[in-house]
Amino acid sequence: GESVGLHLPTLSVQEGDNSIINCAYSNSASDYFIWYKQESGKGPQFIIDIRSNMDKRQGQRVTVLLNKTVKHLSLQIAATQPGDSAVYFCAENTSGQNFVFGPGTRLSVLP
């Protein structure tokens, strides 16, 4: 797919298990974060966001955790399904300026 990197980290999980995808961000002043999912041949799809005044936010089957102390963001997907197979990107934003994206993680769901 378009988002494949030669050295893209890959996470393989069994269908039905929980997935945890990690992201280290670069700017301690970043105040907003988004997780995107990109399937082959498609543009990134907005999954969930979180502001820096929160440390956890839950959506449908997904949870984002923010640890500002170590500049770390994680995306947890509950009961991972085959349709969750994709590349996942985190993006950080500082004061409404342009987004900076992480390198992405490929999630592979095993039957």
Next chain:
Amino acid sequence: KAGVTQTPRYLIKTRGQQVTLSCSPISGHRSVSWYQQTPGQGLQFLFEYFSETQRNKGNFPGRFSGRQFSNSRSEMNVSTLELGDSALYLCASRLSGRSYEQYFGPGTRLTVT
């Protein structure tokens, strides 16, 4: 509400030519950003337009330019194409320059031969 649309979806050009890509944001969104996505470099920010003005610019050569129209539609242009310009070009829109939620279009796949 319709999402972000981009045209064309696929394009093949020859080195030295120029190309124009088009993006229509989500209705009501006034900020449009452009990104280049390649396997080696990932997602890289090109520029952002808001109310017909370039608001932010990434680290790309002057061959890459853009504009935004009064209806918020945006175009980006790449002149004197190089092989390394082959990439997926993504457009994303958000409500305003200070609104954070950003939504992407499907992209234009540009191949330079």
